[in-house]
Amino acid sequence: AAGGGRAHRIAVVAGDGIGPEVMPEAVSALETVARLHGIALDIVPFDWGSERYLAHGSVMPADAPEQLGGFDAILAGPIGDPRVPDTVTVWGYILALRQAFDQYVNLRPVRLMAGVPGPLAGVGPGDLDIVFVRENTEGEYSGAGGRLHAGHDAELAVETSVFTRGGIERIVRYAFEHARAHGRRHVTSATKSNALRHAMPLWDECFARVAADYPDITTDSCLIDALTARMVTRPGSLDVVVASNLFGDILTDLGAALCGSMGIAPSANLDPTRQHPSLFQAIHGSAPDIAGQGIANPVGELWSGALALEFLGEHEAAAALLAAIEATVADPATRTRDLGGTASTAEAGAAVRAALGG
Amino acid sequence: AAGGGRAHRIAVVAGDGIGPEVMPEAVSALETVARLHGIALDIVPFDWGSERYLAHGSVMPADAPEQLGGFDAILAGPIGDPRVPDTVTVWGYILALRQAFDQYVNLRPVRLMAGVPGPLAGVGPGDLDIVFVRENTEGEYSGAGGRLHAGHDAELAVETSVFTRGGIERIVRYAFEHARAHGRRHVTSATKSNALRHAMPLWDECFARVAADYPDITTDSCLIDALTARMVTRPGSLDVVVASNLFGDILTDLGAALCGSMGIAPSANLDPTRQHPSLFQAIHGSAPDIAGQGIANPVGELWSGALALEFLGEHEAAAALLAAIEATVADPATRTRDLGGTASTAEAGAAVRAALGG
Ligand SMILES: CC(C)[C@H](C(=O)O)[C@@H](O)C(=O)O
Ligand SMILES: CC(C)[C@H](C(=O)O)[C@@H](O)C(=O)O
Numbered sequence: 001a002a003g004g005g006r007a008h009r010i011a012v013v014a015g016d017g018i019g020p021e022v023m024p025e026a027v028s029a030l031e032t033v034a035r036l037h038g039i040a041l042d043i044v045p046f047d048w049g050s051e052r053y054l055a056h057g058s059v060m061p062a063d064a065p066e067q068l069g070g071f072d073a074i075l076a077g078p079i080g081d082p083r084v085p086d087t088v089t090v091w092g093y094i095l096a097l098r099q100a101f102d103q104y105v106n107l108r109p110v111r112l113m114a115g116v117p118g119p120l121a122g123v124g125p126g127d128l129d130i131v132f133v134r135e136n137t138e139g140e141y142s143g144a145g146g147r148l149h150a151g152h153d154a155e156l157a158v159e160t161s162v163f164t165r166g167g168i169e170r171i172v173r174y175a176f177e178h179a180r181a182h183g184r185r186h187v188t189s190a191t192k193s194n195a196l197r198h199a200m201p202l203w204d205e206c207f208a209r210v211a212a213d214y215p216d217i218t219t220d221s222c223l224i225d226a227l228t229a230r231m232v233t234r235p236g237s238l239d240v241v242v243a244s245n246l247f248g249d250i251l252t253d254l255g256a257a258l259c260g261s262m263g264i265a266p267s268a269n270l271d272p273t274r275q276h277p278s279l280f281q282a283i284h285g286s287a288p289d290i291a292g293q294g295i296a297n298p299v300g301e302l303w304s305g306a307l308a309l310e311f312l313g314e315h316e317a318a319a320a321l322l323a324a325i326e327a328t329v330a331d332p333a334t335r336t337r338d339l340g341g342t343a344s345t346a347e348a349g350a351a352v353r354a355a356l357g358g
Numbered sequence: 359a360a361g362g363g364r365a366h367r368i369a370v371v372a373g374d375g376i377g378p379e380v381m382p383e384a385v386s387a388l389e390t391v392a393r394l395h396g397i398a399l400d401i402v403p404f405d406w407g408s409e410r411y412l413a414h415g416s417v418m419p420a421d422a423p424e425q426l427g428g429f430d431a432i433l434a435g436p437i438g439d440p441r442v443p444d445t446v447t448v449w450g451y452i453l454a455l456r457q458a459f460d461q462y463v464n465l466r467p468v469r470l471m472a473g474v475p476g477p478l479a480g481v482g483p484g485d486l487d488i489v490f491v492r493e494n495t496e497g498e499y500s501g502a503g504g505r506l507h508a509g510h511d512a513e514l515a516v517e518t519s520v521f522t523r524g525g526i527e528r529i530v531r532y533a534f535e536h537a538r539a540h541g542r543r544h545v546t547s548a549t550k551s552n553a554l555r556h557a558m559p560l561w562d563e564c565f566a567r568v569a570a571d572y573p574d575i576t577t578d579s580c581l582i583d584a585l586t587a588r589m590v591t592r593p594g595s596l597d598v599v600v601a602s603n604l605f606g607d608i609l610t611d612l613g614a615a616l617c618g619s620m621g622i623a624p625s626a627n628l629d630p631t632r633q634h635p636s637l638f639q640a641i642h643g644s645a646p647d648i649a650g651q652g653i654a655n656p657v658g659e660l661w662s663g664a665l666a667l668e669f670l671g672e673h674e675a676a677a678a679l680l681a682a683i684e685a686t687v688a689d690p691a692t693r694t695r696d697l698g699g700t701a702s703t704a705e706a707g708a709a710v711r712a713a714l715g716g
Binding site for chain 2: 080086087089090091095118119120121122140141143145146147153154155156157158159160161162163164165166192193194195196197198199200201202224225226228229230232233246249250252253254256257258262285
């Protein structure tokens with residue numbers, strides 16, 4: 001669509017906590033890079049979140065999927081608030097949208113950027129560059145389960161993971177396709193088929209079946225416990241990692257921390273069939289402890305914006321935005337405190353725009 | 359029992375892979391420390407494992423719980439073999455014994471020892487000293503579940519976590535009691551009650567209820583994803599961590615890696631009621647890749663032996679063994695390669711015995 005196609009329609013949900021602080025920086029960077037690359041964007045804000053829940057009883061309206069259905073992408077902030085139960089905010093928002101839009105891929109690149117101090121001794125930028133491909137619509141997050149004997153001594157709860165062959169095969173296939181398309185040569189499967197004896201052996205079988213279609217790519221399977229250990233001892237041994245919903249969730253928070261901060265990692269919740277809009281979101285939460293201080297790192301949301309541009313086919317603009325982010329975090333004067341810098345949220349955002357040449 | 363009580367009866371299962379290499383060192387250290395402290399030990403080996411499975415169709419005999427029932431403790435090696443499906447080895451051995459003996463506590467101290475190089479920059483011995491109290495008999499490891507439409511496109515698998523109020527409360531209570539008894543002042547609960555909306559809210563409620571009985575101990579709850587990140591960014595903020603079966607499994611492998619090697623971390627699978635024998639085991643696996651080379655680190659199994667002595671009431675002997683282990687790993691000449699040293703398994707074991715004065 002560069003230079004004259006129809007405008008990309010982007011829905012923006014700033015969300016709670018630090019969301020309204022980081023989102024303006026992300027939107028502003030998108031507008032800058034769009035202007036510089038001759039891309040038309042039609043950005044529409046949605047005022048959803050915990051305040052709406054406290055006033056009206058729901059985080060977003062019941063017809064939210066219809067309202068968002070016509071957009072090309074959703075740029076989403078975090079929703080979560082100490083006054084609202086977490087189950088309400090997440091099942092009324094992000095988990096609902098992932099399922100409504102069949103966003104079965106949660107793509108999470110994790111990369112130690114040049115100049116950023118990470119917590120691992122002797123691990124430099126080239127040593128930690130992993131793409132996590134997380135299953136995003138089933139598995140441990142099926143939502144199935146319930147409670148028995150509530151309020152009595154005999155009380156118990158069941159939580160049922162549901163894994164389907166179709167659901168596993170499509171995410172594994174996506175991981176291999178992504179690897180091929182990006183010149184990556186190895187795919188690791190996160191498993192726990194020794195203890196989780198019903199679902200994870202099915203996962204392993206599906207992984208092996210799909211892997212057979214990609215003889216050019218090497219593979220291994222690694223137990224989730226050993227995999228977290230491997231991330232801190234041999235991160236360079238990981239290239240693309242495909243994981244279930246919960247395992248991917250855990251591995252990517254750990255990965256973000258190993259890259260210096262939870263504040264930088266992005267995510268793309270994708271429906272690769274493009275029947276529904278995809279959703280782009282920093283992986284950090286609403287961080288009520290630092291909200292309102294203007295110190296949150298906008299990079300997670302900015303990088304998510306770059307992933308949106310990429311998915312929308314705007315490869316040059318995406319690359320330019322990513323380069324501007326990298327320049328900004330490389331300099332202690334323009335990066336935020338979580339990365340050992342001194343910049344405010346607004347200063348970091350301005351630095352990205354300046355690096356873009358905007 | 360020091361100095362004249364009846365002998366402690368200890369069953370020893372060397373197991374597979376590196377098990378038969380590290381176990382003689384552990385047994386020999388136990389014998390040495392027992393002799394020096396006037397403790398009588400009655401050690402009985404059990405020849406169970408994958409070879410037995412390949413020959414007779416089961417890893418251990420059907421009456422294994424009866425055979426072990428009269429022992430005071432079990433010192434267990436790893437069982438796992440590339441020729442045998444993992445589900446067979448783990449459900450036919452360690453998971454079966456944990457359930458048969460109602461070993462509902464899996465106690466896993468994780469501590470960066472002096473002189474050992476860990477992977478985290480700027481983190482020294484005092485900064486990483488965490489006791490993990492892992493639930494060990496229910497939750498994600500219930501074993502409940504199954505497959506539907508096997509072999510067809512519509513195939514699916516369900517894996518059901520079962521959490522009981524009694525099961526959660528007893529492990530949480532153990533964590534607080536352990537904290538109190540060992541002068542620890544903070545207990546962190548690992549949760550995921552935002553996404554796992556049935557079981558984890560019950561976990562949180564039980565944690566809050568039990569915590570109210572321990573006003574002298576501070577608490578917090580942390581989502582499992584954020585907790586793995588916190589382990590690498592602020593390990594010093596963790597003191598005692600109580601976690602479900604799966605979460606505890608993941609956190610402790612990560613913790614072991616942060617202490618320099620998977621080869622050092624011990625575990626105690628405890629029935630605190632002492633109706634059944636408790637089981638002590640290094641948390642590492644059978645490591646077929648390095649088996650037979652004499653280079654495996656015996657410390658995980660040796661430290662597990664120290665935990666056994668502790669549980670048997672032999673506090674002085676346990677402390678002496680732990681001190682000997684610490685002296686051994688502090689010196690590159692007596693620690694094994696996984697810790698950056700040069701010693702063989704046998705040399706490390708001999709160094710521990712020498713440090714004991716044996
Ligand atoms: C908010 C929460 C439900 C969510 C998840 O667990 O998927 C978040 O941690 C993430 O990783 O996007
Ligand atoms: C072997 C396996 C089933 C076991 C577990 O997951 O509990 C191991 O990883 C452990 O931590 O003791």
